[in-house]
Structures are given as structure tokens and as C-alpha cells.
Amino acid sequence: MKYFSSNLEYLRKASGLKQEGIQEKLSIERTTWSNYERGKSFPNLKLFHKIANYFGVTEYDLLNTDLSKPTNTPIQSFHQHNNIPSLTHLHQCPFCILKDEIILTKDHVIEALKGQIDALKLANRQMEERIYANNQSSK
Template sequence: MSLISNNLKYLRRINGLTQEQFARRIGTKRANVGAYEEARAVPPVDTLKIIANTFGISVDDFVKKDIRKLRETPDLTFGFDSKPAYSQDEPETNEDPFDFPPSIGDLMHKFLGNEPTPQEKPAEMIAQKVTLKPTEKISFEPELPIQAPKPVPKPEYIEPAPRYVSESSAHKNTIQIVRRFQFNDYLMKNKEFSFLRTLTEFHLPTLPPGDYRAFEATEDFAFEGALLIGSLIKDWFDITDSKNYVLVTKPQGIIYRRVYNQVKIKGTLLLSSDNHRFPSTEISINDVIEIWEVKAFLSYSLPEPSISFDKLSNLVGEMKFELDRLKK
């Protein structure tokens, strides 16, 4: 390695700078600093002048003398701690970081015997006094202001639905009914007390206290015309997967669906219908006005009796017996 590479590495390490930091101080790239320290390239004259001016030494001393051996050299640090701070690409070891091997030129002089090695030079040649002038810090790259990360928007709470309670039923758990012919009005006036005052009310004593509303079911429910009694959901995260809900939506109106919560992942709800005629759809949470978890339903229709599998098996056996008998 040459004197230039050794001196450059010495100045950088005594100031506790990484190659990237040192490159910024002298206004060049990190790759160039690495090439200079490994003696794969020689700094141009302009760069040598900047280095010398930055650390208060002459270009001649930097190029021709081993700065480590200048006994009367003042502090060459550039306003940093004297202890080097090694980066990840330069791990700290127990070896002397400035114990560089002799350069090729020194070995050739020693071999040919025409010039003494640095160890053989008289002390008076090494102890020449160097006067260093103080300099100001030079900044070649403006520091960019640190911008705080933008906050991640969180889902807002659902605005509670207004509830009108008449004086006669103030102490009862009343339920207001939204009939099918009132669906369009409800979409536009669900926050107006003047409209809610017109809704029919009834009382169901078996329900626990809460905010309830009943919606007349359409063909998307197994019993069309039934009253779906829902409890108001006030937080999107309270929506439980695979449970049944009545949704008041902007694009589809008032619908009954089985819901799967994807608010945290995609900001949407996956809607699945028990009726195969209605395909599964996905709706943005911003398009949902209200959502009511179905707690009960009232219907004038009764479910059809289910067919007994034992009885069905007996019928199949009898039919098979008749077919075998006819074949004979």
C-alpha cells in the first residue's frame, strides 16, 4: 500500500468515520474512498487539496510523509471522538488498526539497499515540526429534514343509529319495524327523528336490553316477509365471521347476508347469501351505513318437515324390490 492510501485510512479511522461518512466530508463517493485506501486508484489533485485543507495539513506532507510517524503533529481529528467508530463492513478486532504492512516501494528500497527503511531513518528526519492551521467543517451535502411517517388511518366507529321512543313505551324494550315499502325512505332518513317517529313499534320481553330494530325480510331470507330483529353493531371489529346480519348499504339497499370481516386486511366485508340465487359479493366498509346482527326473527311460516333418512332408505328398498320382481 502507498503512503497516500495509508494516510487516508489513518485520517479516516482516527476521526471515527466510516468510508461513507468520510466520502461525504471530502465530496466524493464511497467507492472512490475504498479504491484510494486499497491503492487501486490515486486521488485527483482537487481531492488531495480538499483532504489537506479539511485536516489542516499540506498536500506535500500528505503525499510524501507518513502522518502516523510525525511526532509533533497536532490533533488530526475533525471534531469527533478520538475512538474510531467502526461500521458493519469494518468490524473491530484486537489488532492495531494502524499497523499497516510496508508498501511495495519500501520493500524494494530495503532489498536494493539504496534507501533506509522508515525504521532505519534518523529521528531528526521524522521529527520535523508541521504547523497545521485550524479549518472549519466543510459540508458537501445538505442534510435533508427528517419527515415523520404518516399515521395509518384506523377504521372509525359506527355512528349510533337514532332511536325514537314514545312516552308510553319509555320504560319498555321497544322495537321499531322497517317494512319493505319503507326501505327507500329509511336509506335517506334513517337519522331523522321525524321519520323514525312514524315507524311501528312492538315489544318483545324475552330480549335483553339493547338497541334493536326489525326489518321485513325479502327473498334473500328463507322465510320471506318475516321480521328480522337486529342488534346495532357499533364497532366494525365486533362483526363476527359467518354470523347473520341486516346491512343498510348505499349500493344494494337493505339486505340480509352472512358476513365475513375483512376490515383489518382489505377494508371490506365479504357477503354470502344462504339463497344460491344471490352470489357472494364484497363491499367496501365505506358503503355500509348501518349493520344489525340478527338476534331473532318472527315469521308466520313454519319450516317444512325434513325427510327421514330411514324412511327414504325403506322407500328405495321397496322400489328396488318392485323392479327386480318386474324383471322376472
């Protein structure tokens, strides 16, 4: 939470929005946003997630990274190389949307593989039990 309020102000200004503009975009009161920027209050988790998604940043970075300091992440390099405006339209960047879809797909694949591993372990255990039973009946 070290950078939350300063990041909100930075992201809003970098997007060219006034507090009134952000209230319309996120369907919140201007005074509520003002309180967030001043560190007087914190949004509920649903709104927090919505804010992070709107600005195209992770929840972790919104809380823990000083977004006003330039970094050279692969996504930012991609944006610079392809003349995609930095921070202003990240939530609309096809690359960022695709990245999120790839991460979601990866998570689904991992879950499916875990299920297959569990099924193989069960099948292996059943085979070992059959082999053991056959060896016992052969004696």
C-alpha cells in the same frame, strides 16, 4: 505517493469516520474512497487539495510522510498544550487557520516588496542615465 493510501485510512480512522462518513463529507462515492485507501486510484488535483485541507495536513505530508508515526511539530505541541484534539479537528483549529493566513499574507508582502525592488531598480537606472547625460552635456 509512498504513504498516500495508508495516510488516508489513518486520517479517516483518527477522525472517527467510516468510509461512508468520508464520502458524505467530501461528496465522493464510497467505492472511490475505498480505491484511494487501497492504492487502486488517485484523486484529481482539486479533490486531492480538498482532502488535504479537510484533514488539516499539507499535500506534501499526505503523500510523503507516515502520519501514523508521532512527531513533535510546533503545531502538534501547540495542540497538545491547549488540549486541541490531535488530527480530528485540525482543519477547524484557529491556530492552523491563522498560520495559513499568515503564510498567505507573507507571500503577498514578498510579492509587493519584489515590485518595490523592481521600481527602485528602474528609478536608479533612470537616475544613472540622467547623471550620465548631465556629465556628457557638461563636457
